[in-house]
Amino acid sequence: MQSVWTLLSWGPEGWLDDIAYGVFITVSLAAATLPVGLVIGFLVALAKQSDEPSLRLAGNIYTTIFRGLPELLTLFIIFYGAQIGIQQVMRLYNPTAAVEVNAFVSGMIALGVVFSSYASEVFLSAFRAIPKGQYEGGYSVGLSGWQTMQLVVLPQLIRIALPGLANLWLILLKDTALVSAIGLTDILRQAGVAARVTKHAFLFFGVAALIYLLLAIISSFGINAIERAVGRQQVQR
Amino acid sequence: MSATATDATKVDRPPALPRGWPRQRVLGYGLVCLWIVFLTGIAAYLVLAWNGELFRKYAPGYVSGLGVTLLLVAISIVLGAILSVPIAYARMSKNQVLSGLAYAYVYFFRGTPLLAQTFLVYYGVGSFRSQLEMVGLWGFFREAFNCAIFAFSLNTAAYQAEILRGAIQSVPRGQWEGAASLGLHKLQTMWKIILPQALIVALRPYGNEIILMIKGSAIVAIITVYDLMGITKLTYSRTFDFQSYVWAAIIYLIIVETLRHAVEWIERRITIHLQR
Numbered sequence: 001m002q003s004v005w006t007l008l009s010w011g012p013e014g015w016l017d018d019i020a021y022g023v024f025i026t027v028s029l030a031a032a033t034l035p036v037g038l039v040i041g042f043l044v045a046l047a048k049q050s051d052e053p054s055l056r057l058a059g060n061i062y063t064t065i066f067r068g069l070p071e072l073l074t075l076f077i078i079f080y081g082a083q084i085g086i087q088q089v090m091r092l093y094n095p096t097a098a099v100e101v102n103a104f105v106s107g108m109i110a111l112g113v114v115f116s117s118y119a120s121e122v123f124l125s126a127f128r129a130i131p132k133g134q135y136e137g138g139y140s141v142g143l144s145g146w147q148t149m150q151l152v153v154l155p156q157l158i159r160i161a162l163p164g165l166a167n168l169w170l171i172l173l174k175d176t177a178l179v180s181a182i183g184l185t186d187i188l189r190q191a192g193v194a195a196r197v198t199k200h201a202f203l204f205f206g207v208a209a210l211i212y213l214l215l216a217i218i219s220s221f222g223i224n225a226i227e228r229a230v231g232r233q234q235v236q237r
Numbered sequence: 238m239s240a241t242a243t244d245a246t247k248v249d250r251p252p253a254l255p256r257g258w259p260r261q262r263v264l265g266y267g268l269v270c271l272w273i274v275f276l277t278g279i280a281a282y283l284v285l286a287w288n289g290e291l292f293r294k295y296a297p298g299y300v301s302g303l304g305v306t307l308l309l310v311a312i313s314i315v316l317g318a319i320l321s322v323p324i325a326y327a328r329m330s331k332n333q334v335l336s337g338l339a340y341a342y343v344y345f346f347r348g349t350p351l352l353a354q355t356f357l358v359y360y361g362v363g364s365f366r367s368q369l370e371m372v373g374l375w376g377f378f379r380e381a382f383n384c385a386i387f388a389f390s391l392n393t394a395a396y397q398a399e400i401l402r403g404a405i406q407s408v409p410r411g412q413w414e415g416a417a418s419l420g421l422h423k424l425q426t427m428w429k430i431i432l433p434q435a436l437i438v439a440l441r442p443y444g445n446e447i448i449l450m451i452k453g454s455a456i457v458a459i460i461t462v463y464d465l466m467g468i469t470k471l472t473y474s475r476t477f478d479f480q481s482y483v484w485a486a487i488i489y490l491i492i493v494e495t496l497r498h499a500v501e502w503i504e505r506r507i508t509i510h511l512q513r
């Protein structure tokens with residue numbers, strides 16, 4: 001095995017499969033985080049724009065905490081904190097239990113809470129951009145509160161929030177690089193391994209940076225397509 | 238007079254807040270209670286886990302780590318601000334090549350993770366050892382702290398250039414034309430007319446950029462700089478005491494919240510003439 005690896009380390013081609021695996025991990029982590037973050041962010045935004053002061057307070061505490069902490073610290077706190085917490089609980093039943101928390105899930109939770117706290121602000125400003133008359137119109141044609149939200153408010157909300165959310169997606173894609181610090185084999189970690197083995201650090205980290213750039217470019221093409229599709233809906237109305 | 242008074246009584250008032258315990262209020266109180274339990278839980282944990290010896294041993298480290306973090310961010314922000322001026326200028330220039338180059342610079346540094354850029358500098362610089370030794374810069378790049386400053390300055394320069402460009406372009410063209418008609422030359426116009434108006438727009442993004450840098454600077458812990466995060470990791474790896482992370486979180490939260498409120502205060506002060 002060792003000889004194959006040293007053989008492969010002749011050219012960057014030999015490492016391409018490892019880096020491709022890293023790309024797979026990075027993209028799947030970002031893609032798995034996105035729905036979680038969007039849903040929590042939307043719920044927090046709902047709380048923050050509610051008439052009930054206690055709900056607003058609860059939402060504001062959430063955003064203040066998770067926007068104020070460095071992403072790396074959030075990640076470590078969740079990774080090690082979950083490990084210690086679950087271990088403590090397990091010890092109650094089995095004193096010798098040793099728990100290993102999944103790095104992927106920890107990364108997903110940490111990036112998800114950070115993403116959602118930013119997304120809640122985006123959703124909140126979109127909520128504020130929707131005139132009150134839309135809710136009143138929905139009420140006057142006999143829609144229930146949930147129906148008004150689903151049929152009247154949400155389609156407009158998505159259109160207004162889309163540029164902000166697109167920006168957050170690009171930030172999320174970059175933030176996934178942090179999970180290499182808790183041992184997940186993403187692009188950066190694979191590049192680091194390749195760099196350490198082959199001593200061509202600049203090459204491999206340069207390739208990693210270019211891959212991130214490529215992902216950003218592909219994403220912005222996708223975002224443009226979505227924005228155009230949503231914009232077309234607007235024109236038809 | 239009386240007519241307006243009767244009209245006023247007929248005006249639709251906003252609906253009174255529902256009394257009793259509607260579902261939203263139950264949920265809201267429940268969530269606030271959860272937060273209270275969580276936060277008092279953390280406070281109780283810190284009190285219970287208090288270890289005087291540990292504190293005496295590691296508290297000075299935290300103070301110096303905080304110093305390193307603030308120093309790192311301050312130097313990077315200032316260097317980035319200086320560097321951002323020519324980049325923003327190039328980005329706004331009519332010369333296609335110049336603006337294209339500036340755009341590529343900004344796109345690269347905004348499109349790749351700060352961690353990847355830091356690694357590229359810290360580990361990648363070894364690939365150019367002989368060249369750097371020739372120029373005499375090898376000693377500079379051997380220090381992780383200097384590498385971090387180098388990477389962070391380049392990174393924040395790209396963001397600050399965009400902030401500066403956006404702010405300058407948000408000032409209406411008429412301001413330039415008005416200044417030109419009064420006989421001010423370009424530099425005077427920039428300094429006396431455009432920048433004061435642009436900086437009001439730029440203040441909040443600049444504040445956000447500083448906050449992002451403080452949060453982003455935590456990653457230097459990975460390249461063995463002992464900033465606040467680095468000290469925290471070191472303390473944790475020596476003691477396996479989880480409170481080291483909780484203390485770091487509290488310190489970061491205090492810094493970020495202070496900065497955020499400071500920026501809001503400055504903004505309120507400098508926009509007094511715009512408020513009615």
